[in-house]
Amino acid sequence: MTIQRTISPVDQSVYVERPLADGAAIQATLDRARAAQAAWRQVPLVERIAVVGRFIDAVLAHKPEIAEEITWQMGRPIAQSPGELGGFAERARYMMDVAPEALADLRFDDKPGFTRFIRKLPVGVVFVIAPWNYPYLTAVNAVVPSILAGNAVILKHSAQTPLTAERFAQAFKEAGLPEGVFQYLHTGHADALGIIRAGQVNHVSFTGSVAGGHEIARAAGETFISTTLELGGKDPGYVRPDADIRHAVENLGDGAFFNSGQCCCGIERLYVHEAVYDAFIDGLVSFAAGYRLGNPTLPEVNIGPMAKARSADFVRDQVADAVAKGARALVDAKSFPMDERGSAYIAPQVLAGVDHNMSVMRDESFGPVVGVMKVKSDEEAIALMNDSPYGLTAAIWTSDPEAAERIGDRIETGTVFMNRCDYLDPALAWTGVKDTGRGVSLSRLAYDHLTRPKSFHLRTRI
Structure with a gap:
């Protein structure tokens, strides 16, 4: 068994130890996600929104403990750590508010005798790879809109901030999210790339280095899965x-x-x-x-x-x-x-x-x-x-x-x-150019990356 250790920058002590998932555990997680997503996509949007609202409340209920964990895991002053959860809630609630409009059918009524529309269907299983620098803010950008859109999510959080993934899982459980719709994996770099290459997820959302983004793009290129990549900056x-x-x-x-x-x-x-x-x-x-x-x-x-x-x-x-x-x-x-x-x-x-x-x-x-x-x-x-x-x-x-x-x-x-x-204003598209990456998170446009269009062309008069 391989153990992942989080070294606190506060005093260089071991703050968290977790076993890394083996191949069997990874496969079981993928299988549960696919099965759960098939049912979750059928849940009405209003119910999905209600679950996410309860999830936000469940996270905020543990604000003092979470702030202390952030400080010990990645070093931000305790006077500032609680502020991250305010931004977390703002972004999540904005994505809840715009979901009905962003996920609504696009209808065209200019042809008598025909019903035509484009429906936005969830892509399936979304693999979120999140960084340590703002562990809640960066993860929420992909996790919440993915869940709202009807996808299942597997979160691999940074080895520096693994407790964030566990907090997300506990809060979703308290919110009543069906089992398997959100899961996390503590896993290494090679296994994460293996998950992508296997084609058993449908979209990858990655925030990290340019080098890491290139590796993920190459792995995703062996399949037809989509990616959102937020990489370096200057x-x-x-x-x-x-x-x-x-x-x-x-x-x-x-x-x-x-x-x-x-x-x-x-x-x-x-x-x-x-x-x-x-x-x-x-x-x-x-x-x-x-x-x-x-x-x-x-x-x-x-x-x-x-x-x-x-x-x-x-x-x-x-x-x-x-x-x-x-x-x-x-x-x-x-x-x-x-x-x-x-x-x-x-x-x-x-x-x-x-x-x-x-x-x-x-x-x-x-x-x-x-x-x-x-x-x-x-x-x-x-x-x-x-x-x-x-x-x-x-x-x-x-x-x-x-x-x-x-x-x-x-x-x-x-x-x-x-x-x-x-x-970061959640109403605006969060995106970059050149080596900063590709794709969009947040804003209404984020839902376009977490859904696929399906066209309906129905002739109603013959």
């Missing part, structure tokens, strides 16, 4: 000369450093107009220096460790590489005593004098560091923002909405923000 922000600098500093600083920078749509690179560059840099450095790095179980701490020490060292290496190439590290890491090589605890850092020859401006950091470049015009900022293999979100700080829309229309990205960042 999200930019642009501060125009007409921006509210105080607000830009606070919002972009939070977007870069919240959750120790471990956010899919966190701010990783900044372009600031030369007219406001100095004021912005001074403000951002002061903002970063004000963080309290420490044990995330303490209520006064507002930035905890990264999930893994090796990830923190990767960020340290990016900073060192940038400095060696001429950049300036503006935050004194020595003022954060817990920040030392080999530790998951790392101070927030602001880099000036950066350029796109540096890894920190090209490669995903997924940590609390941001490089800031001075630009002379919108044109220069647009060219630099597009100079990336990624495209999830981009943020523009300006007092001119028309300029934001004009600039945003030219940025190669899935979402454009004005005067905000690092946020």
Whole structure:
């Protein structure tokens, strides 16, 4: 029996141990899912919605315990962990609200003597592979709309946050979801790919690395199953000369450093107009220096460790590489005593004098560091923002909405923000371009990826 161990970044202790599912357990899970889905798809939508509503309530009933689990599993400060469940509920309830319209038949009444419509049928079994950085928010994006659409779901959560999958299962059980409609698997990488290659699931929703996305795409390519892939990011922000600098500093600083920078749509690179560059840099450095790095179980701490020490060292290496190439590290890491090589605890850092020859401006950091470049015009900022293999979100700080829309229309990205960042609105399509992936989660459009169209062409008069 192979044991999966979750090492807490708080103190490097073993926080969770779980046996990995063997081949027989995996097959039994797949068989139960297919059998359960055949019955679940026949359940009226209003009843499915009611079950999901009870599921949300069941999760929220355990909010304090879940928040503590999040902190111990992946390191987010306990003062911030409960907030994830608010976003979890917002997204789930939005998908409930739009389900009747999004899943309704598309009817065409322009031909007398014919009844014609397109019905949206569930795809079948959805395999959700979820990451650790926002364990509830990322999983709910796929799990809830899949269940509402009449699919069965098998959730493989990250080995860093396995308790999330178990919490989902318990809450669905309390909500009265029929057995087998939602299940989870603690399983390794190779077995997850094997499930996809076997063609016994009908859709895969994956959030993770670009390399992982390529592996899943190749495995899915051996069958005819569909995929939704949310992969890497290097999200930019642009501060125009007409921006509210105080607000830009606070919002972009939070977007870069919240959750120790471990956010899919966190701010990783900044372009600031030369007219406001100095004021912005001074403000951002002061903002970063004000963080309290420490044990995330303490209520006064507002930035905890990264999930893994090796990830923190990767960020340290990016900073060192940038400095060696001429950049300036503006935050004194020595003022954060817990920040030392080999530790998951790392101070927030602001880099000036950066350029796109540096890894920190090209490669995903997924940590609390941001490089800031001075630009002379919108044109220069647009060219630099597009100079990336990624495209999830981009943020523009300006007092001119028309300029934001004009600039945003030219940025190669899935979402454009004005005067905000690092946020996901469930009413809008969550999608990316280039190496960030493909497909859509959330919004009405998400249901198009979790259903298949079936056309009815009925001649009623002969």
